[in-house]
Amino acid sequence: MEACFRILIRSSVVLLLFSFLQVVFLVDLVSADMLDTPLSRKELKGYQQLNDCEKYSNRKEEYYKSYSSADQVDNNRGEEGIEIIATYSDASGAIQTSAVKSKDLSASWIWENTAEKNHNERKIGQASEDSFEYDMNRSEGITERQYAKGDIQYQPKTAINPVKLKRQKMRQERRKLRTAKLINLNEETEKQMQAAAIERSKHLNTTLRGKYSVWRNEYESPHSNTMLKLMMDQNIMAKAYATIARSKNDLALFDSLMEHIKESQFVIGEANSDAELHPDALDRAKAMGRILSIAKNQLYDFAVVARKLRAMLQSTERNINELKRKSAFLIQLAAKTVPKPLHCLPLQLTTDYFLRDHGSEVVNKKKLEDPSLYHYAIFSDNVLATSVVVNSTALHAKEPENHVFHIVTDKLNFAAMKMWFLVNSPVDASVQVENIDDFKWLNSSYCSVLRQLESARIKEFYFKANHPSSLSAGSDNLKYRNPKYLSMLNHLRFYLPEVYPKLDKILFLDDDIVVQKDLTPLWSIDLQGMVNGAVETCKESFHRFDKYLNFSNPKISKNFDPNACGWAFGMNIFDLKEWKKRDITGIYHHWQDMNEDRTLWKLGSLPPGLITFYNLTYPLDRNWHVLGLGYDPALNQTEMENAAVIHYNGNYKPWLNLAVTKYRSYWSKYIQFDNPYLRLCNINE
Secondary structure (H helix, E strand, O other), X not given: OHHHHHHHHHHHHHHHHHHHHHHHHHHHHHHHHHHHOOOOHHHHHHOOOHHHHHHHHHHHHHHHHHHHHHHHHHHHHHOOOOEEXXXXXXXXXXXXXXXXXXXXXXXXXXXXXXXXXXXXXXXXXXXHHHHHHHHHHHHOOOOHXXXXXXXXXXXXXXOOOHHHHHHHHHHHHHHHHHHHHHHHHXXXXXXXXXXXXXXXHHOOOOOOOOOOOOOXXXXXXXXXXXXXXXXXXXXXXXXXXXXXXXXXXXXXXXXXXXXXXXXXXXXXXXXXXXXXXXXXXXXXXXXXXXXXXXXXXXXXXXXXXXXXXXXXXXXXXXXHHHHHHHHHHHHHHHHHOOOHHHHHXXXXXXHHHHHHOOXXXXXXXXXXXXXXXXXXXXXXOOHHHHHHHHHXXXXXXXXXXXXXXXXXXXXXXXXXXXXXXXXXXXXXXXXXXEEHHHXXXXXXXXXHHHHHHOOHHHHHHHHOOOOOOOHHHOOOOOHHXXXXXXXXXXXXXXXXXXXXXXXXXXXEEOOOEEEOOOOHHHHHOOOOOOOEEEOEOOEOOEOEHHXXXXXXXXXXXXXXXXXXXXXXXXXXXXXXXXXXXXXXXXXXXXXXXXXXXXXXXOOOOHHHHHHHOOOOEEEOOHHHEEOOOOOOOOOOHHHHHHOOEEEOOOOOOOOOOOOOHXXXXXXXXXXXXXXXXXXXXXXXX
16 A cells, blocks of 8 residues: 555656646746847737738748747656656556656657647647638728727738639629620520520411321310320420530430430320320320429529420421421412323313214304303313313202303313314203414414513513522422413413403303302392402402502502402403493503512502402302312312302312312212213222
């Protein structure tokens, strides 16, 4: 026990000695700090000023370096006589004590005061915070003068170069200006893009609808085909997110989205309703929903997604316009192309006409020139179409023996037309077939159109493909390159008194019409001094004069009303006596000569007809003539069935594969498909 007591006393003495030396060391340190530092009180007070911060920091750093070396020497000197009692466990686990002198320790031992170390660390942290607070205050405009006045308590801890502060401030100002400029530019660009999109949407043609349209009948019910609509909407969003993912180099998400789009499109296929979807459609929609949720969480940004969807819309519009141009070209090509069966028919008829030698037929001229009968004028090179007009008219006539059909065709189809009505003449009605080339008075010296067709300008328009107004320039001029505009059969309607000088009235019929009622009452209508009796086609703002004529030309604007109602060629009753009295053909020649450069109207017969018969047209009741079967699939069926004449005006002629299916039967029921010529050429329903 005594030994243990002695050891404890020795340890206490050693610890007291160590504490005493430590106090001496601290006193020495403070004395050295006060005596050795070259800083005066005035300089320490000036430390609060910003311009002296850097100078003070450098001098303070030099002092601490000298202090550290002196401190290390003092520690080594004071530690030579210190006896250290160490307690440890030996190999057997028993507690052992041992004394050792500090001078015998190796150089790897480091003496430090834990309390002093923590205090220094707190000082450094506080200095950093003060420095950060100072920088923030400087950026907010708080100056040292405010701190000096006591408005804001502030004690800087770190020196900052004023030049560097000025540069930082200028950089921040430039950054703010640049950011504001970019924000304003971005907003202006967004507004411009939105305005452009709205403007384009105003001119978007909604008459041609694709297979997916919310206005289709399938989408009238809120629960009809919801799965198909959902999957198509998912594909649109997936394409948008896929593009954004690729722009951000997220290839994994991009590949996943593209794979889901491919699978979804495979499931949709050519479906037009939910019933036509693949059985896996629901699973595909759920899988697409999951990947879209992931994409939204990673990529969704309102502005970016809006710009992408707008770009997709613009791209789709461009594709639609391109497809429209191609479609217009193909439709015009199909409309001009004669199907093989219709090409076969005139060949067979022409062959038989010359083999059978029918050149000595005698026609009752008295009937052909009798003004008391009902006369029709049909100008066409289509044998089958002309036969439908004649058959349907004669079939509904109450007195067919009093009806006379005057048919004029070209030299190429004259024999075929002649042969057809020799073997298929309507019962009791009279039919006259003439060749336009036999009208010797119809020449370029008298006819303005023939003279213009001989000009180099018209030839260049029709026959030079590299001309600016050719097919490559767009769809505007496609329909005017149809061969019918080169044929005088299209303009012969302006020479009716010259063709039929003995007649008083004549009913003009196009070859793409079908007669459904007796037309005899038309001859008893009082035209009230007008020359032309026709059905007007203007409904609200459609089909008025400004649609056909160029009112930017003063020759047109000074002589015609742009809101004047248009009317239709196709079924027109003409008073030939009044025609001659008013010299209608002379009016036609006058305006046709003025339009030699095609600046008043495009080619065709309707615009010059509107001009020629301006204020000379008597409006007939609409039930006499219903138009649009050649281009409008949404006509009123009741109006069509009650009409005296239905007109397949447009490209979808009933004898072409382009025809609207539900309208074809109105035309085909007047064709005798058991006719030998039709069977020989495979013309059937």
